[in-house]
Amino acid sequence: MSIKTYAVAIRDVLAQEMRRDQNVFLMGEDIAEQGGIFGCTRDLLQEFGDKRVRNTPISENTFVGAGVGAASVGMRPVVELMYMDFLYLAMDQILNQAAKMRYMFGGKVKVPLVVRGQQGIGRGNAGQHSQSVESLLMHIPGLKVVCPSTPADAAGLLRTAIRDDNPVVFIEHKALYATKGEVPDDPEFSVPFGKSNVVREGKDVTIVGNYLYLGKALEAADLLEKEGISAEVIDPRTLVPLDTDTIVESVRKTGRLVTVHEAHRTMGFGTEIAAQVTEKAFKYLDAPPARVGAKMCTLPFNLGLENAVVPQVADIVEAAKSVLYRM
C-alpha cells in the first residue's frame, strides 16, 4: 500500500500495463515531454519512448479515430483527451465508430480502446473546459463509462478499463488529481466494473454521488449526523455498467434517495438512478427521490456564478432533509 495522488495512481497503472503488454500505447496532446498537462503521463516518454508515448496534433477527431483503428487490429491504445469537453470534437469517432463497430460487424471485431481525460469544475475554465460528459455518454450503447472518485478507484478501474475488450471512456476529474489516498502496490490490483461502493453506512437516507460530490456528500452526511440523521453514501464508480442493486438495497433500508452530481440535473445520471430505484423499490419509498445537480446553465467563468450553477453541500443537506420531511 502506498499513498499516492489520483494523478500518480493513474500514471503508475499506465506504466504497469505498458510493461505488461506491448500492445498498450499512449496518444494525446502534450503527453510526451510535457507528461500531460495534468501530469498523468509524466516520465513515461523516457521509459517507453516516443513510439509508445505519442504527442498528437490538436486533431481530436482524428487521433481518437486512429485509436479506434489501432484497437480494431489488436492494439490497446489509451488515448488522452486533454479536456473531456474536447470529446465533442471527436464525437463521431466515439459514438458512430468505436461504440457501434463490433455490433455492426456482426460481433467479429473487438475495440479495446480507452479514451481517458479529465472534466469538471475547479479551475475557472468556463463554459468549454468545465463540463461533465458522463450522463451524455451513458446514453450511447456500446460504451462503458467509468467515473473514479478516489486514487485507489482510479488505479483499480483504469486497469480494468485497459484490460477490457470494449471501448471504455474513463473520465477523470481535474479537481481530484492532487487528492491523495492509499493505493495497493499489487500490479494486478483492479476494481471491477458495475460494483457500487458503499462509502458510509447509514439508515435514514441514501445519498448517491461521485467525484467531488462524493466528498461533498460525505460532508453533508457529517452535518446531517449532527441533526440526528444517519445518511448512507454510495459511489456508483461506473455508470455503464451501473450497479443499481446496491443502491436499491440501500433504499429498501432507508426508504429515501438523494442523488447528487456536478453534471446537470436534467437527465443527469441521478435521473436514471432515481427512475430505476422507483421502478425497483417503489413500495419502499417514503418520499419521492430527490435529485441534486447543476442548473441547466453553461458553466460560467466567474467563481460566484459558477458556485450558483453547481450544487453546494447545503443543497445536499437540504435535499436529504426534504425527503425526511425535516424542513
Next chain:
Amino acid sequence: MTKPDKKYSRETLLNIYTVMKQIRLFEETAFRFFQENKLRGSVHLCIGQEAISASVTELLDDDDYITSTHRGHGHGIAKSRDLKSAFAELMGKQTGFCHGRGGSMHICDLDKGNLGANAIVGGGLPIAVGGALAQKMRNTDRVTVPFFSDGASNQGTFHESMNLASVWKLPVIFVCENNGFGISVPISQSTSVKDIAVRASAYDMPGYVVDGNDVFSILNAFEKALSRARAGEGPSLIEAKTYRWKGHWTGDPEVYRTREEVAAWMEKCPIKRFREYLLSNKIAKEEELDAIDEQAAADVAEAAQFALDSPEPDPAHVMDGMYVEGAYPI
C-alpha cells in the same frame, strides 16, 4: 523592417503603435493580476505577437468581422479598441464584454465585428466562413478575418474551412499566428509542413509567409489579401511567424524551450522594431512616442481599476442569456 508597399498616414502608423503598446501593457497587467490572485482561470498571453492584431485590424472597419482564439486579448482589444470591457471580462465582472460568462478565452463584441474568441482550437474557423458567406450574400465588400494558431492548422476544421471558402470564393482572410508551439509541442512534431502557408495551394488560394513581428511585412501581404477579398475574388491564407514570450498560460513550466530561445525572440520585439522605424523615418519624435506610451499605461491602469471596481454579476441572474426568451426554470 520590411519596406511598406504603400504610404500610410502618420495617424494610421501611430494608431498601430498605440494599440500594440496597449496590448503589451494590458497583457503585462493581466499577468501581474494573475500572480496576485486577482484573476482566475487560464490566462493566455499574446506578448510578442501584438503586431499582427494591431496591423490587421487597423485596415478593417467595424463591419468587417474577425474570429479569435483562446489567446485572444490582443484581437479583442485591437478590434474593439475597448480596454475597459476587455479587462472587466478577464475579471469576470458584470461590465465585461460577456458579463463574466466568458472570461479570458471568450471575448466577443459583435458591435465592433468581433464574432468571438473560441476556446476550441480551430473552433472559430467555420464561424468565420459563415460570417463571410453572409457578407457575400448581402453583396457587400466586407471581409472576415479568422485569427487562429499553428495548432489549429492541424484541425479538420481548418482544412474544411479553407476548402469551403475557396470553392465559394468567400471574402475570408485566414490569418495564422504561428508562434511555434501547441502548448508544449513544437510545430516540428505536430505539423507536416515547415510553412503552413503552403497549405493554401491545396485549396487554390494565395498563401503568404510573413514576419509576424514586422508591421509592414504583415501589412504588405494583408493589403493584397484584402484587395482580393474586397473585389470578390476569394480567400487568402497569411501565415505570420511569431513567438509568444510567455508560457502557454500563466504558470506554464515551459519544459519545451530554452531561456536562450526566448531571449533571442525578445530581441525581435515587434514594438521595439516599429518604434525604431517611426523614429528613424521621422514619422514621430521620441517624446511623442513617450507620450503615447504614458497614455497607454494610464489607459490600461484605468481599465484595470475599472475592472476592479466593477460589480460582480448577480448570481440571481446566472441563467440570463441561456435563451433568447430568458431563462427556463429547468
Next chain:
Amino acid sequence: MAERIIMPKQGLQMTEGTILEWLVPEGGAVTEGQPLFKMETDKLTITIDAPVSGTLLKIVKEEGETVPITETIAIVGAPGEDVSALLADAAPEAPDPGAPPPQPVPEKAQQVSATGAPGQRKFITPRARMRAEELRVGYESIAGSAPDGTIIERDILQAAAAAPRATPLAKKTADISGVPLEGVVGTGARGKVVRQDVLHAAARKPAPAAGERDLQPMRGMRKIIADRMKASLDVTAQASHRISVRMDKVREAREALDKSVGYNDLIAFATVRALMDYPQMNAELTDEGIWRKNFVNLGIAVALEDGLIVPVVHGAESMTLHMLSEQAAALARKAREGQLLPEEYAGGTFTLSNLGMFGLDEFEAIINPPEAGILAVGRIADMPVAVDGRVEIHPVMKLTLSYDHRLVDGAPAAQFLARVKEYLENPYKLL
C-alpha cells in the same frame, strides 16, 4: 405422517380469518369430519371440521389470532411425532411476536369522520402503506406528518407503538363489553392481551349496588314509544330494502338554491313525489281492505332530549319545495319546544327518519303503524364509486326502507325506493 392444518379459504373474498375457539385441546384426539375449531371472517362465523384424523400435536395459532388464508394454524399427526420440520416451514410466514400488534381498521359505518372534511384525499407513501399492511395498522384515522398530511413510515410506526398490545378479537371484545384494554393483563405471547383476558376482566368488573344505579322511570313518552315499537314488530311483517344514492346533483341543486333548503327537505320532497308515483307505499290496512291514499301526510322524525316525536306535514303532495321546507322547519322547532298540537303529530301516511347527522352510514327504522313504511336516511359521505370502469369519489347517501310486507311486496317497494333515488340523482325531475 404429520399434516398441517391451514386457515381455510371460505368464499371468494376471504383473505384472512380469526380463530375464535379451538374445540380440541392441544394433545387431544382429532377425528376427520368432526368439529376442530371455530373461526370468523368479515362475513361469517363458521365451525371447521378436521380434515384428517390423529392427535392435535401443536396449535400454532392461538384463539383470537387473525391468520391469512393457507397459513399453518395447527399440526395433526401421530403422538410423539417430530413436527419441527413442519413448524419450520410455517415459521417464515408467522407474524413476528415482537412486532407491534395489529390494529383493526376502524369501521366506517360506526364512526364519524375523524379526518377533516369528507372527500379530503388521504395521501400515504408507498413505504408507509407497506408498513401499515405488515403491522396491520389502519391508517385512515392517522394524521400524516408530511406536507399535505401525507402519512409516512414514522406515522405508522408511532401509531403501532401507541396501540395497546392486543389481538383484534380481544380489542373487539373489549369494545363490546366496555372494558378498557389498558387495565387488562395479557396472558398471550409476550404479554399480548387475548380475548380470554378481556372476558376475565369483564367478569371481574363488580356490579354496582342497587342504590348506586342510574334508573330512569319507564313512563310517559318513553312508555308510549316502547309500546308502539313493540306493537309494530308484533303486528306488521317488516322487511327492508337498501339503496345507495349519489348526491352530487342534489348538492348542486342545493347550491343553485343558495342553500335556502336543507338536504332533508330535498329528500322529503323526493319521497313525497315517489309516494305519489307508488301509492302502494302510501297505504293503510283497513278492515275493508288496503287503502291507497291520494294524499301524503309526511311524518318527519325529530329526536328530543328524552325521546322521539314525529310531527306530520299534512297535504305535502300539493306543496312546493319551499313550502315543504318551511312547514318541516316550523314543526321541528315546535316539536323541540314541546309546542306541538296533537293533530300536528297524528295522521301520518309515511315517515322519514334521518340520523345522518350522527355519522351513521345507514340504519333500519321500525314502521310507525298504521303506515306502510318508513325511510331511514344515513349520512352523505364521500365514497369510492365505480364509474366507467374507474374508481371515483362521489358523495353517496344510503337509504333503508322498512316496509310492511302485508300491504306491499318486495318488488313495488324496491321500485318506490329506486324512484326516490332517481329523483335525488336527477333533481330536475322534481321540477
